Amino acid sequence: MRLSAFALTAALVRTASSAVLENFQVTQPAILPSGVKQCTVEVLRRDFASSYGHAEVVELIPPTDCGPLGSWSAITLNLTVTSNGTQYDRLGVFTFQNVEIWRTSTPEPTRGDGIRWTYVKDVTKYLPLFEKPGTFIFQLDNIIQEGLDGVYSTVVGATYYASSEKHPTAAKADLIIPLSTLANDTGNDAAVPPGFSLNVTLPTNTIKVFAELYASGNSQEEFWYLNAPNDYLEELPDGTTYGQGPFREVRLLVDGRLSGVAFPYAVLFTGGIIPSFWRPIAAYGALDLPTYFIDVTPFASLLADGNPHNFTIDVASAENDHAILGNWFVSGALYVVLDTSPKPTTGGITVYEADPYASSSVSRTDTGDVAFTVSAERTIHIEATVISGSGETTTVVWTQNLSYENKQTFDANATVQTMRQTASGTTKSTHNGKSALSDVFEYPLDIDFTYENENLTSWTSSLNHTYDRALLPSPLQIENKIHNEQGVVGFFEIRTGGNLGNGTSNNSFTYGDVLGNTYSRTVNAALNNITFDEESGSLAGDIDKELQADRMAGGGDEGIQARLPGRGEVS
Ligand SMILES: *[C@@H]1O[C@H](CO)[C@@H](O)[C@H](O)[C@H]1NC(C)=O
Ligand SMILES: *[C@@H]1O[C@H](CO)[C@@H](O)[C@H](O)[C@H]1NC(C)=O
Ligand SMILES: *[C@@H]1O[C@H](CO)[C@@H](O)[C@H](O)[C@H]1NC(C)=O
Ligand SMILES: *[C@@H]1O[C@H](CO)[C@@H](O)[C@H](O)[C@H]1NC(C)=O
Ligand SMILES: *[C@@H]1O[C@H](CO)[C@@H](O)[C@H](O)[C@H]1NC(C)=O
Ligand SMILES: *[C@@H]1O[C@H](CO)[C@@H](O)[C@H](O)[C@H]1NC(C)=O
Ligand SMILES: *[C@@H]1O[C@H](CO)[C@@H](O)[C@H](O)[C@H]1NC(C)=O
Ligand SMILES: *[C@@H]1O[C@H](CO)[C@@H](O)[C@H](O)[C@H]1NC(C)=O
Ligand SMILES: *[C@@H]1O[C@H](CO)[C@@H](O)[C@H](O)[C@H]1NC(C)=O
Ligand SMILES: *[C@@H]1O[C@H](CO)[C@@H](O)[C@H](O)[C@H]1NC(C)=O
Ligand SMILES: *[C@@H]1O[C@H](CO)[C@@H](O)[C@H](O)[C@H]1NC(C)=O
Ligand SMILES: *[C@@H]1O[C@H](CO)[C@@H](O)[C@H](O)[C@H]1NC(C)=O
Numbered sequence: 261m262r263l264s265a266f267a268l269t270a271a272l273v274r275t276a277s278s279a280v281l282e283n284f285q286v287t288q289p290a291i292l293p294s295g296v297k298q299c300t301v302e303v304l305r306r307d308f309a310s311s312y313g314h315a316e317v318v319e320l321i322p323p324t325d326c327g328p329l330g331s332w333s334a335i336t337l338n339l340t341v342t343s344n345g346t347q348y349d350r351l352g353v354f355t356f357q358n359v360e361i362w363r364t365s366t367p368e369p370t371r372g373d374g375i376r377w378t379y380v381k382d383v384t385k386y387l388p389l390f391e392k393p394g395t396f397i398f399q400l401d402n403i404i405q406e407g408l409d410g411v412y413s414t415v416v417g418a419t420y421y422a423s424s425e426k427h428p429t430a431a432k433a434d435l436i437i438p439l440s441t442l443a444n445d446t447g448n449d450a451a452v453p454p455g456f457s458l459n460v461t462l463p464t465n466t467i468k469v470f471a472e473l474y475a476s477g478n479s480q481e482e483f484w485y486l487n488a489p490n491d492y493l494e495e496l497p498d499g500t501t502y503g504q505g506p507f508r509e510v511r512l513l514v515d516g517r518l519s520g521v522a523f524p525y526a527v528l529f530t531g532g533i534i535p536s537f538w539r540p541i542a543a544y545g546a547l548d549l550p551t552y553f554i555d556v557t558p559f560a561s562l563l564a565d566g567n568p569h570n571f572t573i574d575v576a577s578a579e580n581d582h583a584i585l586g587n588w589f590v591s592g593a594l595y596v597v598l599d600t601s602p603k604p605t606t607g608g609i610t611v612y613e614a615d616p617y618a619s620s621s622v623s624r625t626d627t628g629d630v631a632f633t634v635s636a637e638r639t640i641h642i643e644a645t646v647i648s649g650s651g652e653t654t655t656v657v658w659t660q661n662l663s664y665e666n667k668q669t670f671d672a673n674a675t676v677q678t679m680r681q682t683a684s685g686t687t688k689s690t691h692n693g694k695s696a697l698s699d700v701f702e703y704p705l706d707i708d709f710t711y712e713n714e715n716l717t718s719w720t721s722s723l724n725h726t727y728d729r730a731l732l733p734s735p736l737q738i739e740n741k742i743h744n745e746q747g748v749v750g751f752f753e754i755r756t757g758g759n760l761g762n763g764t765s766n767n768s769f770t771y772g773d774v775l776g777n778t779y780s781r782t783v784n785a786a787l788n789n790i791t792f793d794e795e796s797g798s799l800a801g802d803i804d805k806e807l808q809a810d811r812m813a814g815g816g817d818e819g820i821q822a823r824l825p826g827r828g829e830v831s
Contacts (some may be wrong), residue, residue, distance in 0.1 A: 280342075281788060283367035283377040283530075283540045285547040286744060288771035288779040289799045290382040293333045293427035299323035300419045303337070308350075308400040308412040315399035315446045316414075320356065322390055326422040330391035333427040334384045337362065338417040344374025347410025348821050349529040349546075350402050351478060351589070353447030354416075357394040358438040360448055360474050360591040361386050363549040366400070367530045367542055368821060369410040375540075379547045385595075385737055387432040390420070399447030408821075431736045435463070439471070439571050439592035449474060449591040453584055455513075455574030460594065464604040466564045467648045468597035469556040470697060470734040473573060473590065475510040475524055476549055480585035481575075484508050485526050485666060485681050485705060488632070489622045490579055495630045500674045504585050506666040506681065507578035507636045509618055512554050512592070514563070515570050518614045520554030520640060523662045523683040525703045525727060533709070533721050534750035535822055536763030541785050544727045544744045544769075553733045555658045555689035555697045556594065558644035561607035578620035578636050595734060603649025611643035618662075628669030628678075636664040656696075658689040675711040680704075691735075698739065701729040718753035740773035752822055759822065762787055771799070 301323055306316045322329050337354070347369050354362040362381050369375045383390075402412055423429045439458055440448035450456035462469070477484040480502050488496060489505040510522040527550075528543040538546070556563070563569055573590045576582040599605065620636035640660040647653050662685030669678045684702040688695070704726045712718040725746045732739035750763030764786040771779040778797035785791060795801075 280373045281370050281375045281540050283375050283542060285379070285542040286544060286767050286769040286781055286783060287548060288742070289801065290336050290380050291777055291799065292336065293421050293424070296333060296424050296427050297326050297422040298419050299326035299422075300417050303396055303416040303418050304398060305415050306398070308402045308414060310402070310404045312401040312403050313446070315397050317395060317397050317445055319393060320396040320418065321393045323420055326420045330387065331423050331429050332387065332390075332420045333423040333430055334382065334421040335387060335390055336419045337381045337383050338378060338419065339364065339381070340376070340378040340415045341366065342374055342376045342413045343369035343410045345369055345371055345410035346821060347402070347408055347412070349531045350400055350412065351476070353399045353449055353589070355397040355399070355440070355448040356386065357389040358440050358442050358448050359386065359389055359436055359593045360440060361389070363449075363474050363476065364547050365527075365529045365549075366412055367538070367540070368535050377547070381548060384430045385432075385733075386436065387430055388434070388436050395444055397445070397447060433595035433736055434598040435596040437462070437594040437596060439573060439594065441591075449589040450573070451587040452574050452590055453587065455572045456590055457570055457572040459568035460571050461566070461568045462563045462594075462596060463598055464564045464566050465599040465602050465649050466560055466596055467599045467605055467646055467654070468691075469560055469563060470595040470736070471512055471520070471554040471556050471592055472595065472733070473510055473512060473522060473552045473554065473592045474549065475522065475552070475573070475575065475588055475590045476527055477508065477588050479587055481588055482529070483532075484584075486668070486679055486707070487585075488668065489634060491622065492630060492632055496670060496674050500670065502585055504577045504583060505579050505622065505634055506668070507618070507620060507634050507664055508584065508588075509576050509636070509638070510552060510588075510590065511572075511574050511576055512556070513572040513574075514556065514559050516572070517612075518616055518640070519556050519559060519642070520658070520660060520687075521618070521638065521662070522552030522554075523664055523685060524552070525550050525683070526681070526705050526725075528725065531821055533707070533723065533822065534719075534752045534761055534763055536750045536752065536761035536788075537721075537723065537748040537765060539763065539785075539788050540790070541746075541765045541767055541783060543725060544746055550727070550729075553697055553699060553731075555656070555734075557646060557656045557689070557691070557696070558609055558642045558658050560644070560646045561605050562609075564605040566604075576617055578618065578622065578634055582617055595736060599648040599650050601649035605646060605648055607645040607647045607653075609642060609644045611641060613639070613641040618664075625667065625669075627667075628671045630670040630674070632668060634666045638662050654691050656689065656691055660687045661685055662687070675716070677709045679707040681706075695732060697734050698732040699729065701731075703727060718751070720749075720751050722749040723747070738773050738775055740771065742769075742771050744769045761822070771797070
């Protein structure tokens with residue numbers, strides 16, 4: 261895939277589908293209490309047109325008629341969007357009380373009747389933020405220009421579920437502290453490199469700290485997994501891909517000391533490689549990007565000293581300088597648990613085995629004209645004693661054992677390309693032997709890509725993408741297991757007068773959790789039409805027949821915009 265004479269591909273106004281195309285990402289339905297009072301408020305309503313740098317900023321005031329403030333059993337956000345025209349996928353960042361609470365992206369619209377999607381996001385874990393009025397920001401940087409006329413018309417609602425005997429107030433942190441830019445007029449994520457740092461002062465009776473990190477690659481880092489090691493770039497035709505290699509790890513440091521990392525899942529946005537892959541079924545994570553969790557509790561006694569401490573989030577590569585290109589958007593939050601006693605927490609780290617960077621290697625393989633394998637591994641082992649003011653001693657053991665491999669081949673002057681990547685690992689923390697946080701994951705991603713003509717104006721591709729994760733984010737949330745597999749094949753052609761594409765997509769999703777909730781869905785599409793859709797499990801409802809009928813009425817993909825590595829936005 262390469263940066264070539266792609267020029268500006270203005271898309272024509274065409275009449276395509278004859279009914280609204282209903283887009284979606286496969287996921288489990290939000291797990292919500294039944295038989296309790298619900299209070300729904302409209303948070304914002306906005307047409308995102310030329311909205312670059314102009315986020316929607318509103319005051320969100322909690323309802324008072326669903327029980328005392330903060331007594332809710334659940335909270336959800338409902339994002340509903342319509343769009344009609346030609347437009348790129350755009351990143352959306354929701355920030356409340358300076359904490360990023362949801363990162364999403366937009367499906368690319370169709371012309372004519374356009375598209376629509378609704379996503380209901382469970383934000384119950386952010387309950388402490390919702391207890392009081394605060395600034396709610398939705399940043400959706402959209403651009404209207406020649407050939408790009410798609411406006412994202414957006415409604416966001418929040419629903420608060422009252423608690424009851426059967427559905428008590430949700431478990432919550434005592435405090436949620438942002439690791440963010442703290443801006444009050446735009447999304448609170450920071451662009452790295454360089455690393456983002458913030459001084460944070462925690463209460464002196466802090467006994468547990470769990471970090472949640474948001475991180476996604478954009479611009480030159482959108483297809484980070486297809487980047488080549490710098491040593492190999494010269495052998496590839498100019499503009500084939502970017503450098504700094506394909507490995508990325510998201511790091512969290514406390515006062516310059518590594519506290520934990522994430523080997524991120526590759527999120528493919530809906531313009532990625534072949535937009536028709538993702539129409540109407542977006543890649544897993546595209547509408548609700550996964551986040552990563554780190555137990556920072558080993559640092560609790562240090563953090564409880566009453567002084568500011570320097571938290572850093574950065575993203576490192578496996579190149580010698582560990583540098584990356586521009587850019588990744590990162591932010592985070594600390595979920596803090598306090599002791600019942602106001603007396604200060606004491607203790608200290610007893611074992612600290614954590615290298616600043618993963619150990620990695622790059623090797624040439626003989627499987628193609630240009631071919632290489634990049635591998636990385638890392639283990640982290642930190643132990644600490646945390647003595648609360650009320651006298652309880654907790655032994656904390658935090659370990660991560662992660663591995664990564666990326667194999668790429670380039671043949672026929674790099675017009676035929678393959679990539680096989682997998683990131684996997686086990687992350688675990690115990691507090692006095694009891695599981696506190698656990699993350700066992702495997703994220704394979706395979707891509708085949710072939711240019712169909714010497715002008716590099718048309719290509720075919722096949723891609724298999726798996727998200728397999730058993731996750732206990734912290735003792736404040738429940739443990740669940742998600743397995744999603746998505747296989748897509750498609751074709752794309754750049755044409756003056758309107759790009760053309762087609763694609764088929766097969767998806768199978770399963771969800772299960774420790775409360776016994778289950779959900780599975782198999783859904784396939786061909787040429788924008790849903791060809792098979794079946795769901796089962798305790799969370800399954802009736803698939804909305806009307807929406808299903810809408811989804812059946814697809815058509816060819818005309819006037820669409822693709823994104824490729826090395827090219828960023830190609831309009
Ligand atoms: C989400 O909001 C849309 C638009 O306001 C509404 O039509 C839809 O019923 C809502 N869905 C849920 C599950 O709340
Ligand atoms: C979509 O936009 C086109 C032209 O921009 C317009 O003619 C058409 O009525 C719109 N469709 C809907 C459903 O709003
Ligand atoms: C936003 O932040 C700026 C700079 O810190 C400050 O001057 C301004 O008053 C703030 N606005 C609001 C609404 O809080
Ligand atoms: C915070 O730590 C980072 C990484 O070690 C360092 O680059 C930065 O200068 C530190 N910032 C402050 C304010 O101490
Ligand atoms: C962070 O706190 C340290 C003291 O702990 C101070 O020296 C430094 O200037 C602070 N940095 C910022 C950016 O506030
Ligand atoms: C890390 O995981 C690998 C693969 O599962 C295993 O072989 C290795 O022993 C583990 N290392 C540690 C330190 O647990
Ligand atoms: C290889 O691809 C590059 C970039 O597209 C092109 O300039 C060059 O002519 C090609 N070489 C051959 C031998 O086809
Ligand atoms: C994806 O899986 C399908 C079915 O097993 C296979 O035919 C195809 O070659 C795979 N594609 C890639 C890129 O691995
Ligand atoms: C490639 O481009 C040349 C020059 O613009 C054109 O003559 C030729 O038809 C194109 N070939 C293909 C296969 O599109
Ligand atoms: C999807 O499944 C169908 C039926 O099993 C199969 O014919 C098709 O090749 C699959 N498509 C992809 C992209 O895996
Ligand atoms: C997609 O378009 C290509 C090129 O016209 C064609 O060869 C292929 O059969 C089409 N795929 C489907 C599933 O219709
Ligand atoms: C998709 O649906 C449209 C409208 O119902 C129909 O014309 C078209 O043939 C369908 N395509 C496929 C591949 O089923």
